[in-house]
Amino acid sequence: MRLSQTGMGTTKLNNIDKMYPGQSILLQTGQLVQYGAGIIGYGTLPLLLRKNIEKIMIDTLNKYGCIQVLLPTLQPDTIWKNSGRYDQYVNDGTMLITESNKGIFCLAPTGEEAMLEYAREKLKSYKNLPVTYYQIGEKFRNEIRTRGYLLRGKVFPMLDAYSFDLNEESMEKSYENIRKAFLEIYEKIGLDVIPIVADNGAMGGKKSEEFMLISNQGEDKILYNEKSKIGLNTEILEKENYEEYLKEEYGIESISDFEEIRTMELGHIFQLGTRYSEMMNGKYIGQDGKEKLYYMGCYGIGVSRTLAALYEQSLIRDKQNEPSGFALPEKIAPFKLQIVPKMENKEKLELANKIYEKLQEENINVIIDDRETITMGAKIKDCKILGTPYLTVIGDKQKGEKLEIEDTRTGEKVILTVEEIIKKFK
Secondary structure, eight states: OBGGGTTOOOOOOOSOOSSSHHHHHHHHTTSEEEEETTEEEEOHHHHHHHHHHHHHHHHHHHHTTOEEOOOOSEEEHHHHHHHTOHHHHHHTTOSEEEEETTEEEEEOSOOHHHHHHHHHTTOOBGGGOSEEEEEEEEEEOOOSSOBTTTTBOSEEEEEEEEEEESSHHHHHHHHHHHHHHHHHHHHHHTOOEEEEEOOOGGGOSSEEEEEEEEOTTOSEEEEEETTTTEEEEGGGGGSTTHHHHHHHHHOOOOOTTOEEEEEEEEEEEEEEETHHHHHHTOEEEOTTSOEEEOEEEEEEEEHHHHHHHHHHHTEEEOTTSOEEEEOOOTTTOSOSEEEEEOTTOHHHHHHHHHHHHHHHHTTOOEEEOOOSSOOHHHHHHHHHHHTOSEEEEESTTOOTTOEEEEETTTOOEEEEOHHHHHHHHO
């Protein structure tokens, strides 16, 4: 990518939001654009990072035997009335609706209804089960209290998956399969999440877990046992029989060693049982020739929340301990290396373009900062603003075709040839 084609200029960071410094930097530098409260547009780098996160999700879920689909976000009100949730979502103001001469349509805040409508036409026999469908698409919720830019918005990309099973035992196996897949997804992204015991709440069903990231930016408080790495949502303690529930479902004998910490929710998984199948007549023909209800699970990851958490975790600071940019993890960063040539030196510029084109040919994503009127110092600073893991400056000190490669997080430098750079990033 050539920075001259992106329209990026230099920005002096001022009044960075202390609660969400990473996203504040993205907004100040135009990498995110806020159109209204909870309505965010993506520039090139955050969008590419989001696509890399989504690819990890897709590759991992496919590995675990899940089937990808894509259902419409705009849906007729009838499917929501069939489930009995239309009045609830409209009355509390969560669901955005539009009326036309063709009827009333909803912008989906979640996907249970649409997915059950889809599955009912495909999964008519016990021979078709079990199966887990998933999609990645935008959801819409009229959040009264938007918060944390990408962390709680009115429109947001979401991974939502739904398992359909023959019975409770099969449902539990599907649940554990997706639980394992989600933990692998977070590990590949580079976020150390904790699955915690949660209340099913309005979703209904038997059992659920939230995937939490320990963070002072989170709005949730959980009880956490450092030794066992087990956490639980404090809402669980509101259950009348919470001690029995924790022991039976999660094997937790006592919470005396649990301490309260602040966390950020990134995902949630549920065992739904037959609740939605009963409401929407979700049935299959069993081996005995009789109709039976699907046992369902649902599983979600907030893609934009995960993106925001990754940026906040990748934040780097200057010598005054002020937020100055990002060093994205190499394995997931959209671009691995940023080339900063001395534009007024024709020889150095030609060398920079030669190296850039060579790396492009080798399918190594690289940025060249070919902006004409920006100083070298500002370009080096902008490398960190963009989160590129490695930087090379092709200026007066550079000799031959050997390049000094700097790790933008640690500041460590190594001298490499172009072939060695290719080998490193391959």
